[in-house]
Amino acid sequence: MVAFPKSELRAAAGGRCEPEGAESRETEAECGDAKEEKRGQTIVWRNVVLMALLHLAAVYALQLIPRAHPFTWIWSYVCFLITGLGITAGAHRLWSHRSYKAKFPLRMFLAAANSMAFQVYALFKGILGTHNVKYSHTFDASPLASNELYIWDNPLLFKLLYLCAVLFRYYKLSVVMMCFVVPTLVPWYFWDESIWNSYFLPGILRYTICLNCTWLVNSAAHIYGNRPYDKYINPRENCLVTFGAMGEGFHNFHHTFPFDYSASEFGLRLNPTTCFIDFMCLLGLASNRKKATPEMIKSRKLRTGDGSA
Template sequence: MDEQGKLAASRRATGEGRSEAEVGERGEGGYRQEIVWRNVILMTLLHLGAVYALLLIPKAQLLTLLWAYLCFLVTALGVTAGAHRLWSHRSYKAKLPLRIFLAAANSMAFQNDIFEWARDHRVHHKYSETDADPHNARRGFFFSHIGWLFVRKHRDVIEKGSKLDFYDLMEDPVVRFQRKYYKTSVVIMCFMIPTLVPWYFWGESLWNSYFLASILRYAISLNVSWLVNSVAHLYGNRPYDKYINPRENTFVTLGAIGEGFHNFHHTFPFDYSASEFGLKFNPTTCFIDFMCLLGLASDCRRASRQTILARKERTGDGSI
């Protein structure tokens, strides 16, 4: 397929030409937000369920709590090592078994399929902190954290995003398969497996298993991911580029298994470690390096030490 054909296929996959029901409309006074009430209701119920799940912690078996945490780590890797560093930024290469694992883990995360996640993330980087940014932090903490899911996308997200090329994503059969069977994979990975394993293997009640390993784990993993969009774009220092919004935030780094070095990441988005410090506070980098040792990952891209130091000197805020 020639370049024009690839771009056309990519634009069709992004949903270019969506109806007014799918994006916000422009009124006489400019952009008018349209609330997606389904998302508001579902997210409210999810968080109420998570609060209730906290009451069940003393009644659950220790193995169940450990299992819920393991599911959280797998969920996180599906986003950080998978949808983010592998598919969005192509910062390293992964062989088929690893890509299958990361796709399954991404379905456990239930944050849209790999194609949609990577598509929106590339648009976020290209048009960060503008109306074309899906979770524009200049619209405030609430919007960048969760509010962006409560309203239709700004028209600029669709219009400018449709001009980017996402053909490489659809060339991956794992991405295509997950996209085709996404709903089924979410039911299995996000809800059935986390719930059934404690019940079947060590006799935990289905009630405890469901609310702790599925609902609470899912709610926490969502909010941890959203912290990268909100807190890491609003609070912290900017040692690499003081002219952009993303910040270095230790709290987000610890919660999001290495994704809080956000000023670095937006300055050097191709770096597979998403950080200057390699393995330090970066479980995702540890995972990718381990996969390299097993021969399942390779060609990890890094920003050179000289490039990093030169960028700090030229545009950094001098904080580190």
């Protein structure tokens, strides 16, 4: 395990870095544009209808649970865990934050697990959107760096565009197979579960629960809880979200130290994703775990925390 270089963590330990001069004015202008865009938002009724139908199907699936084979219950939970790891250990901690390194077999597993999550658009929105707002003003390596004259002069952007092209070429196939076909076929083939139960329990119900766990991270964990690391930001520590989202509820810590592979000060506690990454390191499939030092955490608590921990 390696600690992140202090020179690159000055902002995390000492507070937020604010852009100066022209960059500050540009940031204010962008914030103003974002507010205007927010006021002009419209309801996408197609998505409303699809989400309503999905949740109605999930409610229907609940009454199928007593009639299903116990192995189907276990398989549904296994699919939930695999899906969660695809989001937390894969899309979030590995690809969005580069908080550790993974070898090819592990990357393949996490990519397949992320297809089971059916949230790939959120991943690329994170990489090219919200996760890039901060770094587009500070690092030349940003794919949106303004000092790059041509698109091909930026290797990172070229790689991202190539990855997007490959992803969207096989996107629908991978999602259909991993999110619905595989979870349905396993119980039907191996223990003669009905195709109806096989589709609705490890397929629809599991997918709906995973979606709501992800949404809780982006909603409840920004509203309810304490802020022991930075009281000036919305993300909070929320134990209930932590339990449901496999360790992603330590959100005030994560937004204060986004490079930390465990997304928490407390290591393995209520953090199945960190357990998984540590186990992969024992197997030699992961390495270079980045971790905030105790001194850095203590300094940040004293400087910007709300005093709750």
